[in-house]
Amino acid sequence: MTGNKAVAIGRPRAFDEDKALGRALEVFWRKGYEGASIADLTAAMGINPPSLYAAFGNKEALFCRALDRYEAEHEASWNEALSAPTAYEAVKHLLMYSAASLGDKRRPPGCLMVQAALCGGKECDAVKKELDKRRDASFRLIRERLKRARREGDLPENTDPASLARYIATVLHGMAVQAAGGASRKELERVAATALRAWPE
C-alpha cells in the first residue's frame, strides 16, 4: 500500500510492518481466526488498533496477509521436495519436511491452513472458503507432480494420480491434527513412514 518509494511524505510508520505481520501470524496460528481478537493481535504486534487498521485494512485482510506469509515460509521447501527426481522421493521429502515443520516446538503447533478455521460462525465463512481454496492448491501441486510422474513412467499405469494425491493430502492434514494435539516430530515421522508404505506397485 504505502509505498516502497525511496522517500514517502507524511509521518513515517513507527513499527516494522513485516515484524508486526510475523507476530500476527503467530497469534492466528495459536488461536485461530475467531479466537484471535484485535486486542490479542495489537498486543502481540506492539501497536494500537488504528495503526493495525491503517496498515492492513481489517482483521480479515490481516489474516490473508498472514496466510501469504505462512505460505511463503514453506514455499521453498515444498518446491525443493517436489522437484526430487522421482515421485516417491518427492512425496517422501514432502511428508518428512511436514513432520519436522508441524512438530517444531519453537513455533505454534499444527498447521495454520487446517486449524485457523475448519468451521465457525457465518462471519468467518469467507475465511473458511479462502483456507479451503489454499488447501486445494496444495493438493493440486501434489497431483500435478504425480501426473508428471505418470507421463514419465514413474508411476504404474493403473495408478490414478489424483487419488494418490488426495491420499497424500489427507495424510498431511491428519498429521496437522496430530500436531495440534501435541504430537512430536518423531511421532509424525513414524506416521509419514507408515503412510509411504501405501505407495503403488
Add this chain to the structure above:
Amino acid sequence: MTGNKAVAIGRPRAFDEDKALGRALEVFWRKGYEGASIADLTAAMGINPPSLYAAFGNKEALFCRALDRYEAEHEASWNEALSAPTAYEAVKHLLMYSAASLGDKRRPPGCLMVQAALCGGKECDAVKKELDKRRDASFRLIRERLKRARREGDLPENTDPASLARYIATVLHGMAVQAAGGASRKELERVAATALRAWPE
C-alpha cells in the same frame, strides 16, 4: 440431573431435553465451540437462555453433553467394526464407516471431535483438552485392537501396533479435514482404500 423419577414435583419441563440436545449438537458441529453462540443454540433448540442454563449448566457443559451424544451415535458402529475377525478387516470397516459417516450430506460435514476446537482463545482451552482426550481415546481403541491382533499372530512381529494405530488415527483425522472441505463419500472411500495399502507384510 432433574430426575428420571416417575413423577417430579414442580413445573414440568416444556421441551424435550434429548431433542434439544440433538439440535445443540448440530450447531456445535457446524459452527464449532467458539462459533456457536448462545443465541444460535437457543434458537435451534427452541428455548430461551434461562431454560438452557437450568437444564445444562452452561455452554461448556452443554458442549460436553453434545460430545457424549456424538460419541454415542458412533459407538455401535465402531464396536461392530473393531470386532471383525481380523485386524485388517476391523480397520477396513472402521475407515469405510468413517468415510460414509463423514461424507453424509444429511448431517453437518466433518467430525465434531476434530473441528469443534482445534485451536482457539484461552476461554476454550478446557474444551480443546477435552477433545484431545477423546481423540486419544479413539486412538487407544484402535491400538488395543491391534495389540490383540499381534498377540493372535494376526500382525507381523516386526509391526508396532501403536505406530500402525497412530497412522490409522491420522488418516481418519485427515479424512475429517477433507470432509470439512466438502469431500464426498466416494472420495473419502478412495482415500480409505489407498490408506489400507500401507497394511504391513
Add this chain to the structure above:
DNA sequence: GTAATTATTTAGCGTTCGTTACATATGTAT
C-alpha cells in the same frame, strides 16, 4: 517559516458475547 500528508494515541462507538435477576406460570404435596 507555512501547508500538506500521514501515523499515533486516546477514547469510545454500537454490537454481540455468555450469563443471570426477577416476576410469573405450572406442576405436586398437604
Add this chain to the structure above:
DNA sequence: ATACATATGTAACGAACGCTAAATAATTAC
C-alpha cells in the same frame, strides 16, 4: 385453598467484540 418447588419469558447485566472519530505528533514540500 395454601404452601412449596421447578420452569419459563422478559429484560438486562458487565465484559469483550471489531472498528473508528478526533486530536495530536512527525515528517516532506514549498
